[in-house]
Amino acid sequence: xxxxxxxxxxxxxxxxxxxxxxxxxxxxxxxxxxxxxxxxxxxxxxxxxxxxxxxxxxxxxxxxxxxxxxxxxxxxxxxxxxxxxxxxxxxxxxxxxxxxxxxxxxxxxxxxxxxxxxxxxxxxxxxxxxxxxxxxxxxxxxxxxxxxxxxxxxxxxxxxxxxxxxxxxxxxxxxxxxxxxxxxxxxxxxxx
Numbered sequence: 001x002x003x004x005x006x007x008x009x010x011x012x013x014x015x016x017x018x019x020x021x022x023x024x025x026x027x028x029x030x031x032x033x034x035x036x037x038x039x040x041x042x043x044x045x046x047x048x049x050x051x052x053x054x055x056x057x058x059x060x061x062x063x064x065x066x067x068x069x070x071x072x073x074x075x076x077x078x079x080x081x082x083x084x085x086x087x088x089x090x091x092x093x094x095x096x097x098x099x100x101x102x103x104x105x106x107x108x109x110x111x112x113x114x115x116x117x118x119x120x121x122x123x124x125x126x127x128x129x130x131x132x133x134x135x136x137x138x139x140x141x142x143x144x145x146x147x148x149x150x151x152x153x154x155x156x157x158x159x160x161x162x163x164x165x166x167x168x169x170x171x172x173x174x175x176x177x178x179x180x181x182x183x184x185x186x187x188x189x190x191x192x
């Protein structure tokens with residue numbers, strides 16, 4: 001377990017490449033900071049969905065959120081622009097292989113963690129879909145914060161807010177749509 005914990009420390013220093021490619025300085029956001037934001041957003045989303053009558057396994061949501069970018073300790077943070085050159089299949093294979101290697105030292109729990117990672121990647125459960133929605137929400141909250149601080153040329157990050165992530169549950173769709181709408185309104189207020 002220790003080897004995996006030590007390796008996970010790399011995420012604290014690994015920059016989110018998308019911001020760097022847009023001219024923002026190194027240190028704008030680390031992968032670990034993003035993972036924290038995803039976990040918090042996923043918890044809030046899951047709690048709100050449950051409060052409105054949904055049925056979300058919050059422990060699973062948090063586990064998925066904490067594990068979703070762990071492979072980046074080995075393959076780095078590959079931005080959307082790089083995926084267009086490598087292909088999404090090659091990216092997915094590299095990340096899946098890296099995730100399995102990172103977990104080598106976790107013993108009996110390795111199978112459980114691998115199954116959670118694969119569930120997230122396939123978006124087969126509502127919990128995985130919520131974590132993907134939280135991934136989008138955290139990205140947009142960060143983009144909004146950067147734009148409030150004067151950053152420009154981040155329009156491409158906002159494109160996903162128009163369509164939103166895929167959710168199989170009506171309550172979850174409603175909660176996420178409301179939050180994305182609020183984010184868009186806050187962004188529009190910047191241009192006034």
